[in-house]
Amino acid sequence: MNVSRHLCVFRHHNVSKNIYKKFRSSSINYQSTQSAQPRVVDEKFDFEDLKVLERAERRKAKIRPFMKDIFVSVYNKDLLAYPEILNKEESEALDARIDVLDKTFSDPEKSKDDRSRVLKGTRMYGAPAPLTNNGLASNSTELIRYLEIISTDINLGLEISDHWVGLEILKKGLLDEHYQQIITDVTSGEHSIVLAIKEKIAERITQADFRTTAELDGQNVWRITGEKICNKTNGYFLVLCCIEGSRLRAYLVHPGADGVSYKDGVVEFKKTTATPLSEISEQALAQTLGLSRLHAATLCRTTLKRAMHSCVEYVQPRVFSGKPLSELSTIRATIGEALLNVYAAESAEYFTAGLIDGYLEPDAELEMAMCRNFIANNGLATMLKLLNIPALEKAEECERLLNDMRHLATYGENLDSVNMFIALNGIHHAGKMMSEEIKQIRNPVLHPGFLFKKALANRKQEKDDPTLDLFLAEHLHPSLRPPAEQLEYCVLRIKYACETLMSRHGMKVATAYTELSRLAEATTEILVMSAVLARASRAYCIGLRNAELEMKLAASFVSKTKDKVRKLILEIDDGEYLNLDHFKISFGKKVLETNSVIVEKPTARVFW
């Protein structure tokens, strides 16, 4: 018996291996790479001055940029393990601080002064500063947690978010000795740092888009001149200026500096003396400032959450036709959808914070922009639906919530520019990797063989049915297989969409704005889907409370979003005539030219 079994197995050994290879239905694809393993970086001790003990960071080795790679359908499966950044001690310290903050911020009786006092007391104004400078050395994950609590007061939330980003830039931009001189004053909370970047759109064709300049005067002092859109009147201003014609550099203007005037939301600098932050490169500056996008996302999400709570408070005590109002399925569905969005946005934010905190030299600028894009895009729509429920009876509160949301969704920059940033960065990355192919696709007569091969390779993509060969399901809980496959479908379609776009427009793809914004939206959804799946899988595996609900949330979010992504990519594939862009653009052009609705009234006649 045994002998025969042995023989059988031996005989079909190769066959089974072949089948095995062909169908690849096993977890053989699971490769746990060395790079993904946790690596402990030694704690830094400065032995010359033993009083200096900095917070140890446990970062893993550098990884390739996650979302940029998605544009060429390369998926880093290690990231499907949701990041866990904080260890036990850190987590406890965080919770303790959160408790203190929460006591003041959740109490509506407390005044603004009380709240600022607590912020100062908990050293929030120095949160990202090093421990040795009386800061907390908080990482992004912790900052988001704090911000969630602080955002009960939106203005304080915005202020402190700007302040934290400003602190990061100071740390990187100033020489150490200068930094030490200034840091105690900055972290005291007396004057917060205000980001002054955005400028008014030019009104004449002779005006450049960006006009604030910094120049060295005779005494070797930098003086800046220009206007910035900014709601704060005092504090440290972190001003972005252009120098030598084209380069960008940030400058710090101290409180009470000469030549600063404020009028109608615009701060004007006239030959104001400023400290240059010359140590930070333009790219690093962009990456650090990008953190403000992550914070804006958190603020948006908490506003949406507040609207949800307010809605529930309204619904709970009320009745309709003798039954509780909460039994109406439409109300339940609306609140459920809001929960889905809050859950998804929260997952994406902590996921992104994990990317920033968990790896060396993180490149997460796209992810941060995507977090913001997602919640700004969905948040306003969901908010409107939510506020539809108590709209008539709580008009004032609705108005306030909606206005907060609108303010946050467009804070610092609008949705379009975030979208363009995401798409252009992605397509830049994809272009680098696919340039050879695109060149051949765009010159088909010179490469007939390639064309044939490409047609064969793309035949499943053209049928909207790509071969799922990423096996994402193997990295998640088995019951998440269907949503994992839906995510995989979306990921695989992105490369095809990029290829279509680039082969259609060539270098001019950078100006195909309507299609790029679709691409940006689609990839944003992919980040959020990944984060949601990873979070739900982790929660279920470690047995968090209500984890089964998380699984359902994740599955329904992914299946809802997959359709959205599918549609976006099909629209990219269809081109401007089928997706109606061409026509919408021409309508818009006409309206912009005439500033009227153009069409005649339906009662108008040509003859009688």
Add this chain to the structure above:
Amino acid sequence: MATRILRNMLNRNPSILLKRWKNSDRDVTVYDPFQKLEKNKEAYLEVIKIFEGRDKRRRGHVEFIYAALARMKEFGVQKDLEVYKALVDVLPKGKFIPTNIFQAEFMHYPKQQQCAVDLLEQMEDNGVMPDTEMEQMLLNIFGRRGIPLRKYWRMMYWMPKFKNLSPWYLPEQLPNDTLELAKLAIERITSVDPGTKIVIWQTEEIEASIDKTWIVSAQSEAQKVLLAEQPVDDPLIVKGPYTVYLRDQTVTYFLLIGKTRPEFKDDTDPDDVSNIEKPPGIPGFIGSTKLPATKCTVHEQDDGTIVSVCATGTSSRDSLLSWIRLLEQNGNPSLSSTPVIFTLIAPPNDITLHEPQQTTEDTNSEKQLGTN
């Protein structure tokens, strides 16, 4: 035999019937009721009424209609639907409606039908759209198998389609005042840039001006900037006169033209996507810190940058000179130091826009001179 008959038929003049009508036309229109009248719409309608009342049988109505059609322009009613309807009303009702298939097939009362078709044709040529009342009148006269009805229906298919096809809207009745007409013309020309502002100046504002007239000048903010950036030593050119048609009216206009910035040269390979430009990614920072130094506005054409457009009351050199001075006073100070060349293609007298007020004033002043 058969071939002979065929040859006979071919040799015969095919339009013999038409010829006969024409002859009869001439014979009958000896008496012209439209002569010696004040030429306006009321008189015209009055004549039609007189004709209708004169004879119960309305003898000679076809000839009357042809005569009336020929005189329309004289009375200035060629664009008036009411007049055409009054003319159609001259035809007797019911008599021309065919009563059997032979009549219907072989053109019952051909002369009358042809007359009605000619009337409709004239309406079409003048762009007058008939209305449903006219259809009813024609139905009552010729019945629904009549050729004029077919003509009417075809007209009503096409004319509404063409009526509003022009992207530049004009009012139904063009203004008689040349200044208003010039304003419409300049508005049409400058519709390429929605930011264009149209102003009307009087040359009296310039003391040295000889021609006292008006100037319709148009310039957008972008054009002001383009003018300010023109090199001071290169002369600007006043070109014209050019003609623009507003329906059947014409307006002459002039352009002030400067140098065009160099064309944007793009040497990059459009197929090489290996380095697509990406934004710096600083939140809130959009655009660039520099301005393009190449051709990028609609005003920069191949033959030069159009920095302003105008039409003047007299289209004379002097009025154009006043225009340049007025431009200089109104936000284009750089014109004081830039030389301007006038290259007018035709002598300005030939293209003068006729302004009635101006001419009466002129004749008055001449009279005064004469008496002195």
